[in-house]
Amino acid sequence: MQFVKYTPFFVTCFLLVGCQLGISNNRASDINTISDAESKLNLLINDKSCNATFQCRVIAYGERACGGPSKFDIYSIKNTKQEEVEFIANEITQFEKAYNKSSQHLSTCEHNTSPQTLCINKVCELVERAH
Template sequence: MNKLLLILLLGCAACTTQAQDPQSPAPAAPAPASKAPSDLLAKIRALTADTTCSDNGQCRSLPVGAVACGGPSDYLPYSTLRTNEKEVRELAERYKAERQAQIVRSGMMSTCRHLPDPGAVCVAGSCQLGAGAAAR
């Protein structure tokens, strides 16, 4: 019985192993995207990382990304004291456009859940998403 089981396992392993022909060229690596959306998101996150504030009036929420049914996929809090608002909003718009194009190309679908803007508040000297964020 043990021999039969060993033969069966070796047979299965042989069938699932892909033999490489030493003469055949290695598969080509996929070409990197020139400006992947994740690169823009990382830049947006870096620009909004310092959320230092002294009152609620210095805090804003930034819609980022896109979902198939429309609207942003998330919000990030930022401080007007430490963030170039014009630059970060332009990057967020570019990221949104890239995500929308990616959604169209891939045929992605979403749950069509509306994500309301939670706003942002200053808590202990740091901008944070408002009370609406806790409901998510």
């Protein structure tokens, strides 16, 4: 009898989880090319407003033929979801990995350091690292 009492609750939870999974899978539905992914990422990280430096982040993405990321961008988590940025950055990385593998593309093997950001005048800005 207890099972029947809680059945509507379990059915509702199951449906909500299914809806959530559908939302996650739809994020990539409009990304068909690396250009699509790069455009989507640029739109997503365009708002670099911040109240404090802890909101400023660096995302490394892409894949150079020698390994390591091909690009770094800064963004703010004040109005942007970090998970979405990471998801799209990963899509770009996968596109570049596939391209490098299929074309046997070559690149420089120099080490690129991750940039540093600070919140300056309520905007995340790139700051040069001291050498």
